[in-house]
Amino acid sequence: MSTDPKATSSNSPAFEFKSSVITVPVLNLFSADINVISLQLREKIKQAPEFFKNSPLLIDLQGVHEQELNLPLLVDAIRNAGILPIGIRGGTQDQKQVAKDLLLPIMSAQSRTTSANLQTNTKETKLAAPPPTPTEKNEPAVIENTIIDQPIRSGQRIYVKGDLTITAQVSPGAEIMAEGNIHVYGTLRGRALAGVQGDESACIFCSDLQAELVSIAGNYRISEDIEESVRNTPVQIYLNKQALLIKNI
Amino acid sequence: MARIIVVTSGKGGVGKTTTSAAIAMGLAKKGFKTAVIDFDVGLRNLDLILGCERRVVYDFVNVINGEATLNQALIKDKRCNQLYILPASQTRDKDALTKEGVGKILEELSKTFKYIVCDSPAGIERGANLAMYFADDAFVVTNPEVASVRDSDRMLGILSSKSKRAENNDDPIKEYLLLSRYNPKRVKLGEMLSVEDVQDILSLHLLGVIPESKAVLSASNSGTPIILNEESNAGQAYLDIVERYLGEDKPHRFIDEDKKGLFGRLFRS
Numbered sequence: 464m465s466t467d468p469k470a471t472s473s474n475s476p477a478f479e480f481k482s483s484v485i486t487v488p489v490l491n492l493f494s495a496d497i498n499v500i501s502l503q504l505r506e507k508i509k510q511a512p513e514f515f516k517n518s519p520l521l522i523d524l525q526g527v528h529e530q531e532l533n534l535p536l537l538v539d540a541i542r543n544a545g546i547l548p549i550g551i552r553g554g555t556q557d558q559k560q561v562a563k564d565l566l567l568p569i570m571s572a573q574s575r576t577t578s579a580n581l582q583t584n585t586k587e588t589k590l591a592a593p594p595p596t597p598t599e600k601n602e603p604a605v606i607e608n609t610i611i612d613q614p615i616r617s618g619q620r621i622y623v624k625g626d627l628t629i630t631a632q633v634s635p636g637a638e639i640m641a642e643g644n645i646h647v648y649g650t651l652r653g654r655a656l657a658g659v660q661g662d663e664s665a666c667i668f669c670s671d672l673q674a675e676l677v678s679i680a681g682n683y684r685i686s687e688d689i690e691e692s693v694r695n696t697p698v699q700i701y702l703n704k705q706a707l708l709i710k711n712i
Numbered sequence: 713m714a715r716i717i718v719v720t721s722g723k724g725g726v727g728k729t730t731t732s733a734a735i736a737m738g739l740a741k742k743g744f745k746t747a748v749i750d751f752d753v754g755l756r757n758l759d760l761i762l763g764c765e766r767r768v769v770y771d772f773v774n775v776i777n778g779e780a781t782l783n784q785a786l787i788k789d790k791r792c793n794q795l796y797i798l799p800a801s802q803t804r805d806k807d808a809l810t811k812e813g814v815g816k817i818l819e820e821l822s823k824t825f826k827y828i829v830c831d832s833p834a835g836i837e838r839g840a841n842l843a844m845y846f847a848d849d850a851f852v853v854t855n856p857e858v859a860s861v862r863d864s865d866r867m868l869g870i871l872s873s874k875s876k877r878a879e880n881n882d883d884p885i886k887e888y889l890l891l892s893r894y895n896p897k898r899v900k901l902g903e904m905l906s907v908e909d910v911q912d913i914l915s916l917h918l919l920g921v922i923p924e925s926k927a928v929l930s931a932s933n934s935g936t937p938i939i940l941n942e943e944s945n946a947g948q949a950y951l952d953i954v955e956r957y958l959g960e961d962k963p964h965r966f967i968d969e970d971k972k973g974l975f976g977r978l979f980r981s
């Protein structure tokens with residue numbers, strides 16, 4: 464055999480470019496005080512160390528425009544907490560320049576989650592709910608459908624851009640999120656958040672409602688506030704003028 | 713090729729080690745060459761349950777570090793020549809286990825063994841993750857109480873996403889439910905979840921129900937896996953489990969309260 468394997472492989476393509484949508488957690492900052500941020504970050508990580516370990520993180524600076532933020536220090540603090548910043552968005556011109564110097568990509572700031580209504584509920588959702596990174600919007604507007612036939616277990620989280628259909632159960636401690644509708648043909652015991660990018664026409668359907676929390680476009684209801692009459696029954700959950708309604712189907 | 717079984721749960725004290733010892737002995741007694749590995753570095757007790765604690769020379773970590781060969785570390789059971797035990801290290805910390813090290817040992821064992829049973833430590837940290845990473849089958853040991861069921865559910869989530877099979881997009885790990893320390897009387901009183909409750913929450917294939925039994929403690933104390941006590945309910949339950957796992961169709965037992973005989977019924981007020 465005289466063929467040199469190296470010669471053949473240099474003729475065939477060594478890579479291809481593809482575009483892919485990924486889901487990453489976003490850190491929405493409300494304060495520019497690095498000490499406070501580091502402290503709270505560590506607290507947060509303690510609650511779910513596995514989830515955050517080496518997790519990528521997008522830093523959203525929209526909330527701290529008015530404040531003096533030391534971006535290099537912030538990035539250090541985040542890295543020290545075991546999280547890997549992968550870019551910023553929503554920064555001022557100065558902040559963008561600093562990010563460039565730090566070799567941090569700058570993302571466009573359009574796609575902010577509208578889950579702001581969740582504020583009262585949990586700080587967790589603020590840090591944890593991962594909207595996808597914005598991608599260029601030149602693809603035709605098709606609704607992405609995701610169908611899952613495996614149970615969603617405690618500690619698992621699912622985020623999809625379009626509609627989400629689950630033909631199994633969702634366990635307590637699991638979290639499912641969709642930018643569109645959610646269908647669960649099984650018992651819904653975990654958290655379900657539909658219309659997470661603000662689509663108020665999104666609905667949640669499930670064949671047995673025992674959820675810990677349901678939310679549509681940021682309007683949520685916790686388990687305690689779900690009436691007995693709709694518990695353990697098949698329901699549709701929808702929004703009517705900012706009011707979250709649950710009806711039997 | 714060996715089949716790798718992980719015995720796991722998330723929660724501690726539910727009966728993982730008891731189960732690992734019982735099913736490893738059960739499989740070996742059926743004639744399959746079986747190795748059982750203690751992944752609980754720092755809290756080893758599989759060797760106690762199997763009654764070989766005084767024959768431990770080398771351990772799992774020694775083999776990983778190349779300080780001993782696998783053959784030197786494996787302890788052959790005195791009752792059944794098809795059963796071998798690889799004890800955990802009592803003195804190292806749990807970081808001594810590495811994915812590469814564990815993978816190499818399992819690969820070597822796979823050449824000569826039919827079944828490899830991995831006794832997982834509690835928790836969802838390194839030791840537990842490594843015990844399940846290479847598994848083909850998972851025996852999820854759960855007690856009939858809410859906290860234990862919740863932890864098992866969490867473990868199932870990790871099994872389906874962080875295993876080698878998941879990473880390679882192979883067929884997923886086969887998951888089985890073993891409901892342990894079941895007490896029909898307390899279920900009836902509403903103090904414990906019933907088999908149906910647990911099945912409903914976990915929706916998992918039930919391999920067997922192991923009743924709460926005093927015989928388990930005395931078996932542990934004497935270093936005899938409970939499956940060797942054929943008189944005991946728990947021993948019979950584990951034998952059923954092994955046979956069901958091997959493909960036999962056996963009806964479930966130990967789910968309902970003991971049927972009292974005519975005599976018992978007459979004299980109950």
Ligand SMILES: Nc1ncnc2c1ncn2[C@@H]1O[C@H](COP(=O)(O)OP(=O)(O)O)[C@@H](O)[C@H]1O
Nearest residue numbers: 724725726727728729730893923924925928929
């Ligand atoms: N079926 C059972 N009936 C009564 N006691 C049991 C049973 N199974 C386990 N035990 C006891 O529960 C305790 C914990 O068991 P062990 O197997 O060490 O659990 P783990 O390995 O999950 O921590 C031990 O004292 C053991 O004797």
Ligand SMILES: [Mg+2]
Nearest residue numbers: 728729752833
């Ligand atoms: Mg144990």
